[in-house]
Each structure stands twice: as structure tokens, then as C-alpha cells.
Amino acid sequence: MKHTSFKDMNCSLAQSLEIVGERWSLLIIRDTAFGIRRFDHIQQSLGIARNILTQRLSKLTNEGILVKARGKAGRMEYQLTDKGWDLQPLLLSLFQWGEKYQPHPEGERMCFVDSTSGNPIQPMAVRSSDGRLLKSADVWAKRGPGLNKEIVQ
Amino acid sequence: MKHTSFKDMNCSLAQSLEIVGERWSLLIIRDTAFGIRRFDHIQQSLGIARNILTQRLSKLTNEGILVKARGKAGRMEYQLTDKGWDLQPLLLSLFQWGEKYQPHPEGERMCFVDSTSGNPIQPMAVRSSDGRLLKSADVWAKRGPGLNKEIVQ
DNA sequence: GACTAATAGTTGCATTATAAAACTAAAAGT
């Protein structure tokens, strides 16, 4: 392997990146979330090589992020599981950061809204247990039982 | 390995991934956020090859996520900029997802707390403008002026 | 029911990013 595995790192971030932290994975997950669920459609949407797409889809399926199933049209499609949908905060954080720092000259590319009211959602942010918005400097990391070393953010 | 660039994709997610969506980048950003800021320290912390680390650090510096500066000890160090700290929601989303789906047998690896109260922060979640927690199915994507095609999440 | 087209991949080969190790120049410490 020319890629070093992150599996031995005892860090939940590294564990997540081992599964989802690869060039195409989150774009595939984005497509399935947007309703692009069939092999050829994803391939055309992303311009990804077909063999690489095969590899990524089977990895995401093995990890329980996608399930392969026969869709309404009778064709196979890849659907997000609950585990996959749980990546939504991550996806939206990436969308919003990209929109903030690499904006399109003509304005916002996509706007995410609450389906009931139609109003835009709030920016992804860190909140205290009593609901206050926290600045990055106000978030500290404490070791838990699964870890040994003391770390401070 | 050749890599297709995401820069031509008119998608803020793809733009973000072009900068930050690479195996090591977010781990480097994690380290700098945790106070591991010097070349050798990052290299030992991650086990990353030195030439790759050089490449990543200069990319992250060129993108304005890190700045290279002389630290208190007189040594060079890489510090997060505001743009870099704005990735915190993304990092915490990844941490929490990894903790949920790849937990450590002995319990939570890290606990992020509000520095003033010491209480754990809330799980990263999507909220409507009036503060309600939204389920993934309740979030819709609308095209903005920077985009042409209609997409629904 | 045979023929055609679309779908969902697989195979083989060329390219290049990654990795590992050894090497180097500059600064810091003694």
C-alpha cells in the first residue's frame, strides 16, 4: 500500500477520514443526497473514472453508508443509509466554508432551506449545552476514557 | 496516481474538497488546532512522510489556512488563520461522526467542552432560522444566482 | 421471440502522487 492507513490512529477524526476522507467519496455522497443514485449518472455527474467509481461505491456500501437496491425505475441505485445521512452536518459545513471563502462571482451557488418554512438554515456552528454560540477559542478538548494523552484545543 | 482537479466543478463542496479534502490536510489542521505546530512535531504525530508534509504545509499556507511564523521558542511554527479556525464545525462534525460509528471499546476518545462552563458542547446539527433542529429530510437545496441547474436534496 | 440499446460494470495499460530513506543547510545549544 502506498497510502498509509489511519486505522491505527486512536482518533475519531482519523477514523472518519479513513472512510470518508478521500477525494471522491463526499462528492458521491453529495450526489446520492441530491437524488443522483445510478452508476452512470454519478459517473457523468462527477467525471470520475468508472473503475474508481466501482471501488468507491463498494467501499461506501461495505461501510454501511450506501445500500445498493433496485429503484422505482427497475434499475439499481445507491441509496444513503441513516449512517450516510448523518454526514449532513459535515457536508453542510463544507458547503458553507466553500461558499464563504471560494464564492462564485455571481453570488451564492446553493441555498439550503428548511422545507417547512422555506427559510435558509442557520450557518453550521458550535453551541454550548445551554445554546450559546461558541467561538473556536472557547472550545476545549478533554481526554475521554478511550484516550490516554492530554490534549487542549 | 494522477488526480483530476475539482476546480472546474461549480460547487462549493467541490471547491472546499479541492483545498481540504485530501488524506492528510485535515489531520494537519487538527494538529495545529491542538497546539502541535512545528514541522518535526507534526511529522512525528502523524507519521507522514517529510516531503509530503512539506507539500501539504505549503499548500495550506498558500490557501491562507495556515501561516508560518516564528513562535515563542524561536522556532518556526504553523498557526491557524481565521480561515483555518472556520473549519472547526467541519472538524467537530467529523469527530462526532467517527465517535458515533467507530467508537473506542473503552469509551469516548475526546470530549469537547465549553471553556467557560466545562460542559460538553452540543452535537453538530442543522437548525432552522428560528432554531428548530432539522432532520436531514427537512433540508432542501435551492439554486442560487451562482448556479444554473435545479437540485433538490 | 429476436434484435437493439442501455446499463453496470471489468480489464489492461500509462501516468503520477505517495512513501521511505538518506542526505543537507541553517540555526541553536554547549
Add this chain to the structure above:
DNA sequence: ACTTTTAGTTTTATAATGCAACTATTAGTC
């Protein structure tokens, strides 16, 4: 003046990526 640490660079190999062509299965049409 000497050694050590730091922050990289250089060199070589290997494996992941990308591309194009090919294949097997399913769906639609006459």
C-alpha cells in the same frame, strides 16, 4: 569550535489513479 536540533530536499520504488476499450446483463422495441 563543536555537536545537536530543526526544517526541510533529493532520490528511488511502488501503488493508486485515470483512460479507453471491452463485456455481461437487463430492458425496451418490432
